[in-house]
Amino acid sequence: MSKDILTQQVADLFVKGMPFNQFLAISVDFINANQASISLPWQDVFIGNPAQKILHGGVISAVLDNVGGMLAAASVIDKLTDLDLASVEKKLATLGTIDLRTDYLRPGKGERFTATANLLRSGNKVCVCTMHLHNEEGVHIAFATGTYMVG
Amino acid sequence: MSKDILTQQVADLFVKGMPFNQFLAISVDFINANQASISLPWQDVFIGNPAQKILHGGVISAVLDNVGGMLAAASVIDKLTDLDLASVEKKLATLGTIDLRTDYLRPGKGERFTATANLLRSGNKVCVCTMHLHNEEGVHIAFATGTYMVG
Amino acid sequence: MSKDILTQQVADLFVKGMPFNQFLAISVDFINANQASISLPWQDVFIGNPAQKILHGGVISAVLDNVGGMLAAASVIDKLTDLDLASVEKKLATLGTIDLRTDYLRPGKGERFTATANLLRSGNKVCVCTMHLHNEEGVHIAFATGTYMVG
């Protein structure tokens, strides 16, 4: 199996295999070993402020953590020399978020939100990503740094 | 109106006035100007890992941000000299999370989760809280530090 | 006085007015309202590891905090409508780091180090910057996010 197909399958697993991500209605825009982008539509249940129609901070952190974790997985796959399913599964089973810092920059208003992730460093044990959340008009809503265990 | 009653009303607003918190089914255990505690039951929709029945990191961050924000609000109320509703509302309208760091310590397994918040510093402009998440057996699942705009 | 000259004077104050920055031997490469860059030479006293000739993490955090704070100051000056010295001093007296997260990406080896800062958000009360540290060969040593009180 090629690394591209494998990366796409793992991204599908993130989106379809996790009930919370299905609830968020996340879809994958693109993913490769260096960058990933996901998006999701507004839902009224996301409201985190009784006075304003804006995203709850927890929704924002969840989406940013997702796209960072997905990119960390793609980065792990990119380094694999053995692509049989057992090796891949064993490697990805150790994947997890160590810590996440989210900076809430502007109110989470919009109809559709896009979260992108970039690799800061891809090590054998730890992977560090930066993530951004924008709405459909390009307003920069949030920024995050995530550290992921990958080995 | 007393500060205690006002604090309780604001806590109610967090829980009942925010659709995302209703979805999380959060309830307030106790809250005062120095400490707050909230809890929530397991729901299958919280699953963040296709292989294991554990909480999605975004749910964890959301709950920890909630309890920290609630305590920041209680701390603001505690400092008010004028308790008429207009003053309180004006003051609380500026409340918002500046940034949140979550450290994921152990897998989020359990039937009921309790999030507690403590004040590190309560300033006129910024409030800093630390938060902990435990399950019903006392397992320490996550830790967070939140900075809140309060003025 | 023009904003450019004022910004340069404040940058000089950071470098020459702070004993710890004189110890670090920081010099300002450039600074404007959106970006800043400073650099410093290797010194043996910076060693933070008995076995290797690499920068102590505290030196790295100090340099990144400096360049972020300098940019926050430049951003504050850029928004001023009144440029008399008393107004500027009053405004800058409130400037301070609220919190700083540093991600240590690679060992701090090199002969000369450059720290750059970019604005993520410049608000009336809080300013958020991202910072990078590279050595003279372009190796990416560290990344940081800083939140600064500006009002």
Place this chain on the structure above:
Amino acid sequence: MSKDILTQQVADLFVKGMPFNQFLAISVDFINANQASISLPWQDVFIGNPAQKILHGGVISAVLDNVGGMLAAASVIDKLTDLDLASVEKKLATLGTIDLRTDYLRPGKGERFTATANLLRSGNKVCVCTMHLHNEEGVHIAFATGTYMVG
């Protein structure tokens, strides 16, 4: 060699083997597998603000990172089954700060500063500590969370 003696030797190495820590004039108050405390006297070279006699944020982060790293090392030693020097050195060679978040709570005024560290989690690969800085009057100056690579 006992674990206690070994831990003390590693703490000595932090203090005496690192030029930057010698510059800071750090001394170890106590250290065990669960807690560590170090302290240092005021020096004028630490000044980080031209108008006030307060610690530079970089000095604060350096001291907090030190005590956290020292505790991470003690925690690693505590888990070792083989205490010969080669095993210990091999294990400690991998020790490093992954990321550090510092919350600056109050101005760093004082004559002597004490930094304490507590373990949040000690894993096989990653260790998470929280750290506090107080002055000689008990004023709480800063708080930090550090993630350390330990395997």
